[in-house]
Amino acid sequence: MQNGGEYLLELDHITRRFLSVTALKDVCLKLKRDEVLAICGENGAGKSTLMKILSGSDSFGNYEGTIRINSQPMRFRSTKDAENAGIEMIYQEISLHLDLTVAENLFMGALPATKWKTVDWRRMIKDAYEYLQNVGLHVDPRQKVKTLSTSQQQLLSIARAIAKKPKILVLDEPTSALTQTEAENLLRVIKDLKARHVSCLYISHKMDEIFQIADRVTVLRDGEHIADYAACDVTPKKLVEDMVGRKIEVLYPKQQAHIGEEILRVEDFCVPHPYMKDRNIVDGVSFGLRRGEILGIAGLVGAGRSELLNAIFKAQEDGVSGKVWLEGKRIDGLSLRGIKESGIGYLTEDRKRNGFIAGAAIRENIVLASLSKIVRGGLIDHKAERQYATEYFRKLSVKAPDIETPMFHLSGGNQQKVVLAKWMMTDLKVMFFDEPTRGIDVGAKTEIYRLISDMANQGIGIILVSSEMPELISMCDRFLVLSHGKFRAEFTKDNVSQEKIMKAATLVEEN
């Protein structure tokens, strides 16, 4: 069995082109037996293209180069091919059937049958217990999957993958939806698998995880293979620099703006929990924001950061209480429109869902929140509209043929620039950013940071919510850590560190 040489899986000079774009350029990657190889890279580095080729789900499958397993050349034309070769994938987004039971999900596609060709429930439940034990998931196999927590669902996905007895397990940022404790549990399971001769490709850009479980690290950037390291002789700083391709300082072009008087004041703010009755996800918080200041709000996913911004902006009103002042005037009684007109802008977490209109042109999206500026007596002044749209189109250097290009033609970064342009065209005093650089490439990220920094320079007060610690720490002047409904800590630029923020963010859980 061990006749295949040193490497279990070899990707040899893989190149994948899409029309004019080269997604992967001559990438080489080698996975040894019984090891965890971390693959790290920014969005757009080619990780997902690599995953697709490896899982056989690249619908065209016309890449150059060879994949070898145990030194045997392979070509996967369907996901079935890849499974037969012993490769199982675990994706970032959990893909389970929520209305079916744990056991059914576990054996989906290969349900044990009785001699009458009906489902053998008894055997299925019995086997299910065994597989669940493997990943340390203690639930009833008869339970419906929708009753499980996110981390339990993620563990179930892994149990399902292991049930197929793979030789290679590929995990794509499996902890992105998990809390710290849950993530650690997952990492333990992966270490366990290694001991049972399952090798892992672990795709992530979270440094702490990589250094906890990886034996080796491969860095990709812009579709190219950048470096290989043994995990023990590389530093996180070096890895990040490899990932972004330059010194990190350049990535965050933050200039120190003049910080003026207080512009926004929030007192005793409460927001009810979206799922749990009689509980507040934001529970009586108070804070202030100054002109030109960038205030970072840190916290784990689900800590209530987005809910806080939503409620201040009146995107969500039910059950919200608390007082808000803008430039000394109470604004919590206003409608969403009133809040917007008084000078607050809000770039939401999920731009596709509520940030822009995909079917409309760039022009229509830019002017959407400032229609009053291009309307005279109810009629649209088409010339003024084009002028405004062109002005912001150029100012933010949106990459598109012209302002009439529909939004769905643009890349994520350029879509985000248009969303930002929409808010910049309103008369802003305060701007909320919720995960402003999620899913956009490094180049566009830097441009967005520069724009945020410029806005602060103009005296706009900015609140930045981000799960990317380096981004948060480099961009903000002050930090508030939200956990279990309250601010647990406040830091300034001078005394902040990732560790301190993480500690405050997870504080209550450990008590």
Add this chain to the structure above:
Amino acid sequence: MNSHSKKSKLSQLLQRFDQLGIVLVLIVLMVAVGFKNSTFYSWDNIINVLRSTSFIFIIGIAITYVLITGGLDLSVGSVMAMAGILSAMTAQAGAPLLVSILCGILFGFAIGLINGILVVRMNIPTLIVTLGMMYVVDGLVLIVTKGSPIYPLPDSFKALGQGSILGVPNIVLIALVLALIGAFVLHNTQYGRCVYAIGGNRETARLAGIHVNAIQMSVYVLASVSASLGGILMAGRLNSAQPSAGSGYELTVVAAVIIGGTSMFGGSGSIFGTLLGALLMTVIENALLLMKISAYWQSLIVGIIIIFAVGLDQYRRKKYGMG
């Protein structure tokens, strides 16, 4: 750069292709029918076609608005009948023309408002609300009329539906004026822009400070009021308010709007497209009649065209990643 501009030209063509398709179908149909039976081009027949088109089109304009916001209204057929009946009854009772018209219109306004409130405030799917309302108003019609038509109508009422200016029927002129207003509002006013924005992405529109609830409600009012107007004109035209005057109209109108290229998913559509759609529906009917083909074929042909139109819309969405 070159390949990109080529691509966007192609996509522009494809984005308009559905209307291009209808225009072609219309032309082929009209030439073929005229060739077989020259009475198609007689003044009487043309007026006839235009008059039938106008009934569909008057309601179609408002339904285009509803569909652009991503909604649907199936109650317009029943509202049409009920408004006609209410106006006819008040006219018979001796009320002045204007008052009797107002009665029908007010009824439509009320139904539209209820539809709008149920959709926006109670969050009930628009299909369910308007389907329910269709039955409710149908019921009202039968309760009020006990199934028999209201006739005869006063002369002033008749003149409204049967009169003409320079040989062009009033109804066609009214449709023309409404079309111009409808198209102008849709493309040149803040209101029109908001209608598109809501259908394009309701949440994005709401967060941009647009009064999405008020605008959504208003399009249902618009639809019901237009249906009332259509019903009143039809009662005048037939010199009687029929309990079944609007039966099937809701679907005919939606079909015309969809064939005209307005998306079932909201966010896009045009009044001109709806005009073509309404015209196509009528020309098919007329053509079958003149070519002495059984009218039973009409539904089959319209059905195929609808599936084709919506299929093309879906294909475009998939192809350009909007789905």
